[in-house]
Amino acid sequence: MNLLYALDLLGTAAFAASGALVGVRRQMDLFGVLVLGLVTAIGGGTLRDLLLGAIPPFSLQDETYLYISIGVALLTFVGHRRIEELAHPLLYLDAVGLATFVVIGTEKAMAFGSGFLGAVTLGVMTATAGGVLRDVLSNQVPLILQREIYASACFAGAALLYLLKLLHWPRPLAVLLAAALVIGLRLLAIRHNWALPRAGQPESSSQQD
Numbered sequence: 001m002n003l004l005y006a007l008d009l010l011g012t013a014a015f016a017a018s019g020a021l022v023g024v025r026r027q028m029d030l031f032g033v034l035v036l037g038l039v040t041a042i043g044g045g046t047l048r049d050l051l052l053g054a055i056p057p058f059s060l061q062d063e064t065y066l067y068i069s070i071g072v073a074l075l076t077f078v079g080h081r082r083i084e085e086l087a088h089p090l091l092y093l094d095a096v097g098l099a100t101f102v103v104i105g106t107e108k109a110m111a112f113g114s115g116f117l118g119a120v121t122l123g124v125m126t127a128t129a130g131g132v133l134r135d136v137l138s139n140q141v142p143l144i145l146q147r148e149i150y151a152s153a154c155f156a157g158a159a160l161l162y163l164l165k166l167l168h169w170p171r172p173l174a175v176l177l178a179a180a181l182v183i184g185l186r187l188l189a190i191r192h193n194w195a196l197p198r199a200g201q202p203e204s205s206s207q208q209d
Contacts, residue, residue: 004103004104007096007097007100008101008104009064010093010096010097010100011093011094011097011098011101012041013068013069014093014097015097015130016037016038016040016041016068016072016073016076017072017075018094019037019038019039019040020034020040020072020077021080021084022040022138023036023073023077023138024076024077028138033073033076034073036073037070038069038070039130039133039134040130040131040133041065041069042058042065042066042069042130043129043130043132044129044130044131045101045105045126045130047129048105048108048109048129051125052109052112053112054112092187094186095182095186095187096183097127098153098182099157099179099180099182099183100179101126102123102154102157102158102178103123103157103175104126105122105124105126105127106119106123106161106178107165107175109123120155120158120159123154124151124154124155124158127154127182128144128150128151149185149186149189150186153185153189156181156182157178157179157182160177160181161174161177
């Protein structure tokens with residue numbers, strides 16, 4: 001089991017926990033919590049594989065992903081109070097999972113012949129689409145549409161990986177640098193409350209001359 005695969009499983013577990021926690025907070029029953037945990041953990045990669053025509057999707061080729069997602073979601077449902085206390089460590093695991101998913105998604109898209117925009121888009125999708133599905137199912141505004149450095153960090157990492165591989169950098173170094181960029185941007189954004197700019201509010205048209 002190589003390091004990237006181990007980190008992929010770790011990220012899957014972190015995403016499953018975050019999805020299940022949302023279900024608990026929204027007062028869903030056990031089935032709802034399991035669905036949110038599973039969707040968050042494997043939704044992005046599954047959607048990527050369907051778009052690439054990689055059938056069956058990765059989670060059906062290696063059911064370890066399914067077992068980990070369901071198992072972690074169950075543990076979260078049972079011990080959610082304890083897991084809530086680990087919210088800060090989960091942010092770090094989430095960042096690692098985000099970076100790993102970006103790297104795997106971008107590399108897989110490149111292996112299927114995708115160009116720059118296709119590979120970067122599918123890399124970002126792998127990391128974020130599960131969270132979007134989670135938020136939609138729980139009736140919330142998706143995190144990537146809010147003022148957070150999240151999808152943009154994924155975009156930066158995916159773009160860097162594509163360019164480094166285009167320049168024939170050694171794969172381990174390219175993967176490490178791209179993942180480090182995603183993790184670094186995400187953790188710095190959390191620490192310093194970084195956010196992308198918003199459009200200015202239009203002036204009120206009701207003002208009298």
